[in-house]
Amino acid sequence: MIRGHPHSLADLVQQKADLSRLPHIGSALAEKIQTLVKTGSLPALEKAKKRTPIALSALMQLPGLGPKRVRVLYHELGIRSLADLERAARRGRIRALPGFGVRTEAKILSELQTSTGQERRFNRLEARELAEPLRRFLQRQVGVKRVTIAGSYRRCRDTVGDLDILVTAKRGSPVIREFVAYDEVRDVVSQGTTRSTVRLRSGIQVDLRVVPEASYGAALYYFTGSRAHNIAVRRMALKRGLKINEYGVFKAEKRVAGRTEESVFASVGLPWIPPELRENRGELTAAAKGNLPQLVQLNDIRGDFHCHTRASDGHNSIREMAETARDLGYEYLAISDHSRQVRVAHGLDPERLSQQLDDIDRLNDELRDIVILKSCEVDILKNGSLDLPDKLLARLDLTVCALHYDLHLPRKQQTERVLKAMQNRYFNILAHPTGRLINERPPCDLDMERILRAARDQGCYLEVNAQPLRLDLTDEACLLAREIGTGVAIGSDAHSADTLNFMQFGVDQARRGWLSAHDVLNTRSLQAVRSMLVR
DNA sequence: GCCGTTTTCGGCCCGACTGTTTTCAGTCG
Numbered sequence: 001m002i003r004g005h006p007h008s009l010a011d012l013v014q015q016k017a018d019l020s021r022l023p024h025i026g027s028a029l030a031e032k033i034q035t036l037v038k039t040g041s042l043p044a045l046e047k048a049k050k051r052t053p054i055a056l057s058a059l060m061q062l063p064g065l066g067p068k069r070v071r072v073l074y075h076e077l078g079i080r081s082l083a084d085l086e087r088a089a090r091r092g093r094i095r096a097l098p099g100f101g102v103r104t105e106a107k108i109l110s111e112l113q114t115s116t117g118q119e120r121r122f123n124r125l126e127a128r129e130l131a132e133p134l135r136r137f138l139q140r141q142v143g144v145k146r147v148t149i150a151g152s153y154r155r156c157r158d159t160v161g162d163l164d165i166l167v168t169a170k171r172g173s174p175v176i177r178e179f180v181a182y183d184e185v186r187d188v189v190s191q192g193t194t195r196s197t198v199r200l201r202s203g204i205q206v207d208l209r210v211v212p213e214a215s216y217g218a219a220l221y222y223f224t225g226s227r228a229h230n231i232a233v234r235r236m237a238l239k240r241g242l243k244i245n246e247y248g249v250f251k252a253e254k255r256v257a258g259r260t261e262e263s264v265f266a267s268v269g270l271p272w273i274p275p276e277l278r279e280n281r282g283e284l285t286a287a288a289k290g291n292l293p294q295l296v297q298l299n300d301i302r303g304d305f306h307c308h309t310r311a312s313d314g315h316n317s318i319r320e321m322a323e324t325a326r327d328l329g330y331e332y333l334a335i336s337d338h339s340r341q342v343r344v345a346h347g348l349d350p351e352r353l354s355q356q357l358d359d360i361d362r363l364n365d366e367l368r369d370i371v372i373l374k375s376c377e378v379d380i381l382k383n384g385s386l387d388l389p390d391k392l393l394a395r396l397d398l399t400v401c402a403l404h405y406d407l408h409l410p411r412k413q414q415t416e417r418v419l420k421a422m423q424n425r426y427f428n429i430l431a432h433p434t435g436r437l438i439n440e441r442p443p444c445d446l447d448m449e450r451i452l453r454a455a456r457d458q459g460c461y462l463e464v465n466a467q468p469l470r471l472d473l474t475d476e477a478c479l480l481a482r483e484i485g486t487g488v489a490i491g492s493d494a495h496s497a498d499t500l501n502f503m504q505f506g507v508d509q510a511r512r513g514w515l516s517a518h519d520v521l522n523t524r525s526l527q528a529v530r531s532m533l534v535r
Numbered sequence: 536g537c538c539g540t541t542t543t544c545g546g547c548c549c550g551a552c553t554g555t556t557t558t559c560a561g562t563c564g
Binding site for chain 2: 023025026063064066067189190193194209222223238239244245246
């Protein structure tokens with residue numbers, strides 16, 4: 001709850017807000033949070049640390065070991081680290097413990113060999129490339145009707161830890177046997193009659209669930225999650241004397257819903273909630289009040305403000321990019337090559353940019369059904385000034401401004417840097433605001449709330465960068481933008497014509513942040529965009 | 536430790552798979 005909250009709880013404590021009004025925070029936690037913020041330490045935590053070695057939590061990371069077994073290992077054998085565990089297992093001391101046996105001991109040893117301890121998450125493109133071939137494979141199996149990838153993949157999270165696949169099939173279908181025999185399977189974790197778990201060579205875990213067609217809606221709902229959302233809805237059901245499981249909604253023994261997801265939601269008096277919102281961060285209250293947002297869709301997108309050509313580090317010409325954009329149904333496409341500071345990407349100096357602007361004029365005279373906008377991905381220099389002279393920026397239709405260097409500045413300095421850049425009247429869109437690269441580079445330290453407020457007040461926009469490695473803003477930052485009332489622009493940041501369609505990933509991210517078409521600049525007509533960009 | 540168009544006390548989502556134990560606890564999603 002705290003991690004997903006748009007505001008820092010420390011700020012809320014300073015403002016003397018009543019924390020116990022937040023969901024899942026009662027009087028006890030509110031008091032502890034206050035103590036933590038005010039004193040920097042927490043007596044209850046220190047006490048718990050004394051009672052239980054903190055290292056024990058590492059043991060629970062191992063598949064098959066939970067709190068009960070770790071407790072036995074610690075109390076009976078004094079095991080408090082992975083090294084202790086391995087030693088005990090090799091000496092055959094674990095098999096004698098109550099609740100353990102020879103097989104469990106062997107499994108522990110084998111997990112110690114294979115598990116790295118830090119399972120990585122996969123970005124959306126990686127996940128899609130692993131999931132789609134498997135989905136097609138399952139679809140071909142005898143007796144299979146539907147194959148749907150559920151879980152965080154369906155909720156469009158920026159990364160997924162595993163794949164959850166739902167299959168509806170006739171009784172007796174060999175789909176699970178075929179699943180564990182899939183070519184990419186490295187090892188089989190479990191295999192039953194209705195579900196199975198495997199690990200693929202890539203390291204990703206895949207959970208397969210097989211249910212009859214009549215349970216499709218209930219199973220899809222259950223398997224989509226999130227867990228927190230499911231638990232909250234099952235609670236609502238309990239209050240109505242209903243039970244929800246993956247087979248349907250039940251009143252006593254009688255099945256009253258479950259063929260579709262809509263029927264499951266209806267059983268607790270709610271409209272269907274889009275998967276992207278199912279995180280138990282307010283969607284249930286909103287749905288109950290009829291206040292769900294009308295989420296932005298790919299169809300709403302009328303143009304793209306961020307793409308590259310061969311002039312900097314892209315792979316296609318302006319014409320090729322524009323024609324592809326036209327084929328995607330866009331009204332406009334802004335060419336935003338790098339500015340000179342970004343030398344590794346062959347960034348444009350004033351002379352080359354000005355040549356490009358002339359080229360765009362000529363192409364616009366020639367091309368029909370698409371307007372090319374003049375833009376540039378202008379570097380924000382360390383002192384907060386822009387990398388190109390105002391005189392040249394004035395010739396552009398818009399700018400997409402970004403940090404590429406000095407990403408490690410302290411929070412205050414980094415924030416001031418961006419705020420100063422934003423004061424330039426030619427600054428329009430802050431591209432990939434935090435600079436994070438998923439699994440590669442952490443976000444830079446920015447006071448996002450201040451930046452969002454300043455952007456709103458000065459008529460600037462923040463980008464939701466659609467590159468699967470970036471997805472920056474995060475969904476949480478989108479939520480904050482929505483609350484503050486700051487507009488966003490979804491940009492593909494395409495470096496080739498065939499990746500202009502990464503736009504979908506950006507739209508998904510905006511949807512997770514509850515944004516509607518109204519909140520997104522590039523759902524507007526060209527005429528509206530032109531006037532909205534003037535500061 | 537949270538929560539309450541039943542409740543300020545007594546509940547707390549639900550089911551599959553595995554392995555150990557002979558009917559189920561532990562773990563997981």
